[in-house]
Amino acid sequence: MTGPVRTYQLHIELSRRAHIEIGRLGRHTLAAGRYVYTGSARRGMEARIRRHLSRDKKPHWHIDYLLLHPAARVIEVRRFRAGECEVNRRGTGMVPVPGFGASDCRAGCGSHLRFLGGL
Numbered sequence: 001m002t003g004p005v006r007t008y009q010l011h012i013e014l015s016r017r018a019h020i021e022i023g024r025l026g027r028h029t030l031a032a033g034r035y036v037y038t039g040s041a042r043r044g045m046e047a048r049i050r051r052h053l054s055r056d057k058k059p060h061w062h063i064d065y066l067l068l069h070p071a072a073r074v075i076e077v078r079r080f081r082a083g084e085c086e087v088n089r090r091g092t093g094m095v096p097v098p099g100f101g102a103s104d105c106r107a108g109c110g111s112h113l114r115f116l117g118g119l
Helices: 045-053 062-067 084-090
Strands: 007-014 018-021 027-030 033-040 072-080 113-117
Touching: 007 045, 007 062, 007 084, 018 062, 033 045, 033 062, 033 084, 045 062, 045 072, 062 072, 062 113
Parallel strands: none
Antiparallel strands: 007 033, 007 072, 018 027, 033 113
16 A cells, blocks of 8 residues: 555553543553554654653543553554554454544544453
8 A cells, every 4th residue: 555654553561450541431440461552643643653652741632541551651653554444443352442542433443442462
């Protein structure tokens, strides 16, 4: 596929179970393990990724609440030319928080965060 890179995935390790308040989604308990979050940016994708990797930020997106938890760390970043929902649907894993990162999703993904399994 040609065209600009516009979608990214953050592979996240959560070293212990975490109770996280995720904006309007409310309080959720996430199991220790590996997660993958799929996101996109029409412009400034590298700046968006740098922001996600920073711990010095005010939470804005659902993923910020997870990444600000002390037990969370990004272990890999992948980039794609395909659209966010297409990349998300190709993935595996369980939906740990319905609606996470998918408030503007028109493809019915249900969540752009997937739990891949325990540590």
